Amino acid sequence: xxxxxxxxxxxxxxxxxxxxxxxxxxxTLDNSAIAWFRxxxxxxxxxxxxxxxxxxxxxxxxxxxxFTISRDNAKNTVYLQMNGLEPEDTAVYYxxxxxxxxRFRPCVLDRYEYHYRGQGTQVTVSD
Numbered sequence: 001x002x003x004x005x006x007x008x009x010x011x012x013x014x015x016x017x018x019x020x021x022x023x024x025x026x027x028t029l030d031n032s033a034i035a036w037f038r039x040x041x042x043x044x045x046x047x048x049x050x051x052x053x054x055x056x057x058x059x060x061x062x063x064x065x066x067f068t069i070s071r072d073n074a075k076n077t078v079y080l081q082m083n084g085l086e087p088e089d090t091a092v093y094y095x096x097x098x099x100x101x102x103r104f105r106p107c108v109l110d111r112y113e114y115h116y117r118g119q120g121t122q123v124t125v126s127d
Contacts, residue, residue: 050108
């Protein structure tokens with residue numbers, strides 16, 4: 001059974017940092033790209049970053065320079081390190097999978113590419 005479980009969200013002050021985790025089960029990370037999306041109230045889901053089956057990464061302009069995606073295959077976990085957080089980053093953050101994915105295919109930030117999703121973790125940036 002495919003499952004994705006996010007954690008690491010919370011309340012942080014502007015300028016602060018958080019590291020989100022996405023633990024996956026039912027597949028291995030060399031058979032799936034994993035992408036991080038977020039959705040704020042009243043807004044469409046926005047793709048932030050993804051990591052392909054062979055570990056190559058891709059970032060949206062809104063994430064470049066502030067967010068870093070990484071993974072630990074042994075722990076079946078993908079991380080999103082977020083620095084310099086601002087109130088506009090407040091949203092529910094989701095990790096998503098396109099398992100089973102073609103090996104060595106670059107990952108994309110298209111939400112329709114990913115058909116498995118976790119329950120999300122809330123990130124709130126506020127004083």
